[in-house]
Amino acid sequence: MKRLLSVLLLFITVIFSGCDSSHKIETAAIIENVSVKREHGQLYYTFYKLSSEEKPQKTSIPASSFEEACKLAGEKYIPHLSLAKLRLLLVHRDLKDSVMQRDISYISTQTYFSPVAYVALCDSEALRKTGESPKLLSTVEEELRLCRKNNPSVRLDYLSIFNSLQRDNGNGVEIAYLNSENELKADTEKIFRKMF
Amino acid sequence: MQPEIKYSSKRLMLTLMLCACSVILLQNNNVSPKNSFTVNLLCMLGGLAVCAVMFLPPVILKKRFDTDFLTLSGKVTPKLKIPLAALYALYFVYASVYFILPYTDMFCKKYYPGASPCIIGLCVLAACVYAACKGANIITRFGIFLFVFALAANFLMFGGSIGSVDFANSSFLLYTDFESAASAFIYFCSPSFIAVIYACLAGDTENFRLSQPFFALLFTALKYALVLFFVAFSVGAYAQRQEYQSFILSRVAHFDSFGGIESFFTALATMSVFMIISMFLSCVNKSTGGGGVKNSAAFALIIFIAAFMAEWNNSVKEIFTNDVILIIFTAVVAVFVPLAYIFTGRKIK
Numbered sequence: 199m200k201r202l203l204s205v206l207l208l209f210i211t212v213i214f215s216g217c218d219s220s221h222k223i224e225t226a227a228i229i230e231n232v233s234v235k236r237e238h239g240q241l242y243y244t245f246y247k248l249s250s251e252e253k254p255q256k257t258s259i260p261a262s263s264f265e266e267a268c269k270l271a272g273e274k275y276i277p278h279l280s281l282a283k284l285r286l287l288l289v290h291r292d293l294k295d296s297v298m299q300r301d302i303s304y305i306s307t308q309t310y311f312s313p314v315a316y317v318a319l320c321d322s323e324a325l326r327k328t329g330e331s332p333k334l335l336s337t338v339e340e341e342l343r344l345c346r347k348n349n350p351s352v353r354l355d356y357l358s359i360f361n362s363l364q365r366d367n368g369n370g371v372e373i374a375y376l377n378s379e380n381e382l383k384a385d386t387e388k389i390f391r392k393m394f
Numbered sequence: 395m396q397p398e399i400k401y402s403s404k405r406l407m408l409t410l411m412l413c414a415c416s417v418i419l420l421q422n423n424n425v426s427p428k429n430s431f432t433v434n435l436l437c438m439l440g441g442l443a444v445c446a447v448m449f450l451p452p453v454i455l456k457k458r459f460d461t462d463f464l465t466l467s468g469k470v471t472p473k474l475k476i477p478l479a480a481l482y483a484l485y486f487v488y489a490s491v492y493f494i495l496p497y498t499d500m501f502c503k504k505y506y507p508g509a510s511p512c513i514i515g516l517c518v519l520a521a522c523v524y525a526a527c528k529g530a531n532i533i534t535r536f537g538i539f540l541f542v543f544a545l546a547a548n549f550l551m552f553g554g555s556i557g558s559v560d561f562a563n564s565s566f567l568l569y570t571d572f573e574s575a576a577s578a579f580i581y582f583c584s585p586s587f588i589a590v591i592y593a594c595l596a597g598d599t600e601n602f603r604l605s606q607p608f609f610a611l612l613f614t615a616l617k618y619a620l621v622l623f624f625v626a627f628s629v630g631a632y633a634q635r636q637e638y639q640s641f642i643l644s645r646v647a648h649f650d651s652f653g654g655i656e657s658f659f660t661a662l663a664t665m666s667v668f669m670i671i672s673m674f675l676s677c678v679n680k681s682t683g684g685g686g687v688k689n690s691a692a693f694a695l696i697i698f699i700a701a702f703m704a705e706w707n708n709s710v711k712e713i714f715t716n717d718v719i720l721i722i723f724t725a726v727v728a729v730f731v732p733l734a735y736i737f738t739g740r741k742i743k
Contacts, residue, residue, distance in 0.1 A: 306632055306635040306636075307635050307636060308636075309503070309504050309507075309636060309645075310507075312645060312648075312653060313629075313632060313642065313645055313646050314558065314645075314646060314648050314653065356632075357558060357629070357630075357632050357646060358558070358560065360631065360632050360635075361560065361562075361563055361630040361631050361632055362562075364630075364631040365562065365563075365631070
């Protein structure tokens with residue numbers, strides 16, 4: 199009798215916890231990539247949702263930092279926001295010294311961000327293109343991997359960029375730069391430690 | 395009360411080894427980046443050498459009398475049974491809270507933010523009460539499963555971190571900060587709690603070999619060295635930005651686009667803490683002479699109340715998570731008290 203009761207309890211727990219998880223996954227807004235650019239003096243953080251649609255849903259949030267953008271997104275713009283699956287942070291080239299380093303510093307303090315997600319600089323055209331199709335995200339990742347293959351000193355993820363910036367003694371850190379002169383292509387660009 | 399069935403000493407040692415290995419899973423800024431990797435490694439070896447010393451009295455008792463300290467003291471000094479039972483029960487309650495606090499904290503901060511630490515602690519304790527009622531023999535059988543799971547989880551964690559290794563992140567040179575080195579050394583002495591479990595349960599085992607504790611500590615050292623290596627060279631300075639550095643290692647580990655090894659890590663930490671507290675409750679049952687649900691549940695309730703108080707009051711938490719108190723207490727119950735019986739060995743015979 200006791201065993202039967204235990205099995206029943208276990209079964210009920212599994213069923214209910216499973217239903218709860220599936221409900222959460224259905225309603226969660228899973229963000230795959232985020233891009234940052236400045237327009238008319240205001241920073242805009244654009245969150246691209248994971249979806250099966252041809253053009254991913256995006257939400258642009260005016261904020262002074264990524265920390266503020268995440269807070270605003272969760273509270274105001276994107277209910278059930280999930281950043282655990284963030285794969286790529288694209289930063290406009292003009293923001294490489296100020297915004298990018300500050301945002302990486304913030305990300306390094308947060309558990310839910312994957313330390314091995316990619317970070318890259320890009321020009322305005324590349325920024326626009328990457329938001330057009332979910333397939334382009336994979337193309338960008340392939341380009342970034344190819345870039346590292348050709349240039350092993352390039353740093354692609356939060357973890358390696360943060361660590362390299364921490365020990366930077368003026369030589370700079372090479373990171374990926376996506377440009378779209380003819381087609382989307384990853385090059386390298388040096389950044390120098392500014393803050394922390 | 396469980397009937398006294400002798401089980402393999404190897405199995406108990408395997409369980410103790412897994413308990414010792416789990417200490418590093420709950421590591422939270424105990425190993426300072428101010429020390430180089432080599433210095434931290436030396437601190438770890440020093441700490442485990444202390445553990446080996448603490449193992450000597452129970453091993454001598456096992457070798458000389460083929461029994462454990464609790465059985466021996468019950469036979470030789472029946473008048474001291476209650477004070478000794480109280481001392482050991484107090485130690486196991488303290489040590490249980492010492493482990494349950496960082497576990498619930500890690501679970502609620504890193505894996506499932508928003509969950510209540512008290513609820514998580516209560517669930518773990520409920521499972522531990524059930525396991526403790528079944529006895530140490532059954533828990534050590536669970537240890538075999540956990541060993542296989544730990545191998546798989548560690549393979550994923552270390553294998554997935556190889557790609558992130560960067561030797562510029564730390565150094566093999568000997569630079570150190572004395573205070574941090576002392577703190578790391580004290581931290582690495584904390585796995586000596588396994589000597590106390592051995593002092594309580596060794597009498598129920600058979601086929602003991604002197605090499606068994608040696609191999610258990612050697613394997614523990616290997617596991618610690620690997621975690622230290624990957625935290626220093628794969629995670630680097632990033633590790634100091636957050637709590638629970640071993641957990642971050644599981645976040646860093648990935649195979650191409652496959653990641654999410656933190657679930658395996660949390661499962662391993664959960665099962666390890668479950669096993670440690672179950673073993674503690676088994677020892678409490680043995681020291682107090684009870685073995686039923688009521689006895690285990692009563693002590694689990696005391697552990698829960700202590701953990702609950704620690705969650706609400708930081709000064710209580712500081713007492714329960716103090717490495718020095720644990721080590722001094724461990725030295726008393728694993729070394730000094732059993733040594734008194736060893737030095738009066740002729741009278742015992």
